[in-house]
Amino acid sequence: MASRAVVVPQQGRGEAAVAERGGGRPLKKNVVAAGDGRRRTALGDIGNVVIDGKPNRPVTRSFCAQLLANAQAAAAAQNNKKQIGLNVKRDAPVVVDGVKRAEVPKEVAAAAQKKVNVNQPMAREVKATEEESNLTAKPVNKKKEADGTSRKKAPTYTSVLTARSKAACGVTDKPKSHNNIVDIDANDAGNELAAVDYIEDMYKFYKLVENENRPHDYMDSQPEINENMRAILVDWLVDVHTKFELSPETFYLAINIIDRFLAVKIVPRKELQLVGISAMLIASKYEEIWAPEVNDFVCLSDRAYTHSQILIMEKKILGKLEWTLTVPTLYVFLVRFIKASIPDHQMENMVYFLAELATMHYTTTMYCPSMIAASAVHVAKCTLNKSPVWSETLKLHTGFSEPQLRDCSKLLASLHAMATKSKLQGVYSKYSNSEHGAVALLPPAKALLARAGTPSTSTSITSIGAAAAKARVV
Incomplete structure (x- = not known):
């Protein structure tokens, strides 16, 4: 094995001082191979070799920057x-x-x-850079101004996709077939949340599937529950809904859940209110941002049911309904048909008053939600003496003509006539308030009552509903 010689370089000041004091041995810095006998180049000499009269300096970042600045x-x-x-x-x-x-x-x-x-x-250099930037800034700004003008006229991303989809499917925007038809979505053309491009297809779908989640005639299959008990429950839920200040969607979904559950499950009389509480809790969780707590419903029921009983019933209802909660309720059609009627504030309150009266009475369950909504609009226009009573716009969007609504409209007008004498005053008191325009205090539609005959008892209402069941729209 070759031996290595150790060469001690010139000591620095510190090392020399240590050597003089005898404080230690100097450190070994340069090592050379014994074979060739040449000393290796020190790190400090790299790049300092003179080539052609010029030092061969390595190009570092700072040196490169200096060269660039000089150039x-x-x-x-x-x-x-x-x-x-x-x-x-x-x-x-x-x-x-x-x-x-x-x-x-x-x-x-x-x-x-x-x-x-x-x-x-x-x-x-700075002056030249500023002059160049000033020269190039003007055409860029002109281009931006031109682009800004064109962007204002550019269509939205949603409208472009919709147009392409319609073109691919061979669908074109159908023109209005009649001059009397009003485009009720014209004011919402720029609102993407209104879904103007899809709204008509959505309601066609609602009309197709509304019968899939409708309860059948279940009252005869309930041994301990009758129509009056159901009316008392709905009247109480109207007060609960108002007290919690819940959305209208929550109320109509809760009524839909109650009827669908009673149609598939026999419920004892003592648990009917528990079903209503649990249905309202489910609807609140589905529709509301901040749903009421279970303890709130316990207090409203005067502690007739415990916290665990409400949760157990909630689970039972969801199991029987197979968690199907996305259904076209009466409210879905009310919103669209009210818009088609070109309403004012009084007209809107009257429609909602008649619709809530309809939900309280079991007889109206024989009609599909879209027919009840259309009839509520028809009766409201008759009650407020609006002309025309039924327009081409309403016929187009509801899908019903005025003769088709005659029986259901008579029933709603009869319920309005009985509201003042009824023992259940929840809906009547709500819409007798000035906040809702006090529309319940207005006299009912005389033209519709003259045709049907004003009923004085709930039996006469049932007979009207039984006669109208023959013309039920399925």
């Missing part, structure tokens, strides 16, 4: 010199260092100019 300064000086030569008149004397240029040789003037340019390279 830019030289280019800027050359451009500045040319500009000065063009701007200055030939005959005008130029003073350089206190001496007129005409009296100074060319070599001296060039050296003086070079001295000035070298002393201020950064200032000239």
Whole structure:
């Protein structure tokens, strides 16, 4: 194995001091191979070798930046010199260092100019950069202004996709077939949340599936529950809904859940209110942002049911309904049909008053939700003496003609006539308030009552409903 010789380099001040004091041995820095006998190049000598009379310096970042700055300064000086030569008149004397240029040789003037340019390279570079940016800024701004003008007229992303989908499917926007038909969605054309491009297809779908989640005639299959008990429950839920300040969607969904559950499950009389509480709890969780707590319903029921009983019934209802909660309720059709009637505030309150009266009475369950909603609009227009009573716009959006609504409209007008004498005053008191326009205090539609005969008891209402069941729309 080859031996290695150790060469001790020249000591620094610190090492020399240590050696003089005898405080330790100097450190070994340079090691050479014994085979060739040549000392390795120290790190400090790398890049300092002289080639062709110039030191071979490594190109570091700082050195590269320095070279670039020098090149830019030289280019800027050359451009500045040319500009000065063009701007200055030939005959005008130029003073350089206190001496007129005409009296100074060319070599001296060039050296003086070079001295000035070298002393201020950064200032000239910044000035040139600012001039270039100013020159390029104007066309860019014009382009942006042109783009901004075109963007305002550009269609939305949703409208583009809708147009492409319709073109791919061969569907075109159908023109209005009659001059009397009003485009009720024209004001919402710019509102993407209104889904104007899809709203008609959505309601066609609602009309197709509304019968899939309708309860059948279940009262005969309930041994301990009758129509009056159901009416008392709904009247109480109206007060609960108002007390909690819940949305209308919650109320109509809760009634739908109750009827669908009673149609598939026999419920004892003592648990009917528990079903109503649990149905309202489910609807609140589905529709509301902040749903009432279970303990709130416990207190409202005067602690007739415990916290666990409500949760157990909630689970039972969801199991029987197979968790099907997305259904077209009566409220879904009310919103659209009210919009088609071009209503005012009084008209809107009257429609909701008649619709809530309809939900309280079991007889109205024989009609589909869309027919009840259309009939509520029809009766409201008759009650408020609106003309025309039934327009082409309403016929188009509801899908019903006025003769088709005759029986259901008579029933709703009869319920309105009986509301003042009924023992259940929840809906009547709600819409007798000025907050809802006091529409319940208005006299019912006389034209509809004259045709049907004003009923004085619930038996007569049932007979009207039984006669209308023959014309039930399925």
